[in-house]
Structure formats: structure tokens, C-alpha cells
Amino acid sequence: MLKNFTGLYNSDQKLRFLKEEYPNELTRKTYGSLLLQLTKFEEFYKKDLCDFSYSEAVDSLIGLRKKTFKSLDVAQTIIVKYINWCMNEGYSSTGINSFKLLNKEDLQKLVHQIAQKESYFTREEIFEMVVDIVNPIDKALIILLFEGVRGRTEFEELRNLKNSDIFISSNTLLLTRDNGDQRVISVEDRSIEILMNAMEQEYYHKGNGEGTGVFATPKLRETDYLLRASDNGKNMNIDERMAVPSINTRFRAFRSFTGISFLNPTLVFQSGLLEKCSIIENESGNIEPENYRQIYRDMNLDDKNWYNLKTMYEMYKKNIASV
The missing domain is CATH 1.10.443.10 (Intergrase catalytic core)
Structure with a gap:
């Protein structure tokens, strides 16, 4: 089911693409989530991805904040496939797949700065990662x-x-x-x-x-x-x-076949903790010491160490803001 993706820009068009091109439901959900992340750029430019210019394509790829070449390469591949599909179906008004114009070296340059600053994974990056496992x-x-x-x-x-x-x-x-x-x-x-x-x-x-x-x-x-x-x-x-x-x-082994050299169990676990912090702050407008303590208690961890999570989260936010 793709009911959670009705917020997509030109949702009927994109849902049809996902259903026709990806028979596996888990893959459809993962790639649908990527297209959903790109909706804000489509709304900003008031056009579908299939009509983006080169500069708009670059801006949207940077905006995805992918911190590894692998994750950005996967994203580009999905977008290129979607636009090719749109061109074949007559949805593209330009007839140009701007995302396809970026080569591997271009992608590496785009992720370099973010990769130097961000070492944690978002939920969507985790699910994108396991698609190829x-x-x-x-x-x-x-x-x-x-x-x-x-x-x-x-x-x-x-x-x-x-x-x-x-x-x-x-x-x-x-x-x-x-x-x-x-x-x-x-x-x-x-x-x-x-x-x-x-x-x-x-x-x-x-x-x-x-x-x-x-x-x-x-x-x-x-x-x-x-x-x-x-x-x-x-x-x-x-x-x-x-x-x-x-x-x-x-x-x-995961590091070898995902191409993510810094992938390890602690980093994945900490990424989940940071997501919990982010959700609390987004919902309430701030995050207090008791929130950090409660996260630790919920995770069956020693809440005496709550300040470690606070420090990690503040550094995480600082690094994102400086990219």
C-alpha cells in the first residue's frame, strides 16, 4: 500500500511510476519516501522533477543532505529512472533529464562537504541502505x-x-x-x-x-x-x-558492500537516538534535560549518562547548520 504517499507532488503520476517499475512493496515504500523528500523542492519551484533545470536538479540533490556517495548515487538513479519514465509517458515538457547530466565526479563533490560534517544516518538513509543488502x-x-x-x-x-x-x-x-x-x-x-x-x-x-x-x-x-x-x-x-x-x-562486511566506510553498530544505534531527540524538539519547540533522561530510561540505558546524549545532539545540530 502507498497510502502514505498521497502528499507527493503530482501524486497520481508518481504512484503509477512506483507501482509499474517496482513490484516489491518494500522497495516501492523506500523509493516513494525519497520522492516524498523531494516534494518540497517541487513545491518551491512549482514544477515536477521531470521539468527541473540543471541548477534546480543540483540544488535538490544538495538539499537531500546525503552524506555518502552511495546514498546520493542511489537517489540520483531513482530520480533519473523516474524522469525517463515521465519522458516516455509524455509528462515532461522539456524532454531533458537534467539529473542525468551529473556524473559520478559531480556527485562526489556534492556529498564531500556534508560527509565531512555529518556522520549519522537518518531513518530514510537507513532504509535506502538496506535495499541493496x-x-x-x-x-x-x-x-x-x-x-x-x-x-x-x-x-x-x-x-x-x-x-x-x-x-x-x-x-x-x-x-x-x-x-x-x-x-x-x-x-x-x-x-x-x-x-x-x-x-x-x-x-x-x-x-x-x-x-x-x-x-x-x-x-x-x-x-x-x-x-x-x-x-x-x-x-x-x-x-x-x-x-x-x-x-x-x-x-x-556491510562496510564493504555498501561503500560506507564508517558504518558500525554504535553509529546506527546513536543515529536512532538522535532521531528521538529531533522528534521531541520538533514537536515541543525545545528539548530539556528530562527529555534526554527519559530517552535513556525508555531505551533501558543508565539515565545518569544523559549529558552524553545532549552533547552528541547539540554537536549533531551544529554540524548540520554549518553545512
């Missing part, structure tokens, strides 16, 4: 960290999450620490869809689907834990949960 379990690992699933030590909430702790009808997760403490969080539809796919995954595709040889697609362990390792045939007397080193190893 093959294994649903790997997608889930990144999404869960951004949604705030971690715990205090050794990724305990991540590693303890079971399929039976995922409540699809209510979009909620029951999280458990090693000491037995529990909490319930709500996540969005796209996250639930990724978790459902991870629950159903039976084989792991090494090398993000590019592995070769007889061990390229090992069977995953049959366990109720969502994050699980490959079955090595020695499941007796071992912890069925994914090991901590395995999580770090996965992220080393």
Missing part, C-alpha cells in the same frame, strides 16, 4: 539497531530477540536483557516487514549473494531466535544466539 537477517540487524534494540552489554536485546517476541498485528517488540528486564517498543511498518522476511529466511547468502562454492549458501540454525548463525552441524551444547563477534563481522 540481500539477506533479510542482515537488513534486520541494521534496522533493529536504529529502532533502539541493543541493551547495555553485548547487544543483549538484539541477541535475545525471538520470533515469538515480534507482534506483527501491533507493530511491537518485546525486548529482554540478560538479567530478565523487559520492555516493549513500537516500530514502523517497514521494519516489521523486514523482520517478517528475516523470520522466514532459511539459508544465508554469503558475500551479499556473491559468494561462490559449496558453502556459499549455508543453512541457518533452526532456532526461535531472530538473529541466528549458520548451522555448523554442531548445535549441541552451544549458545543458539548470534555471537557478539559475528555481529561485528557482519558490519565489516
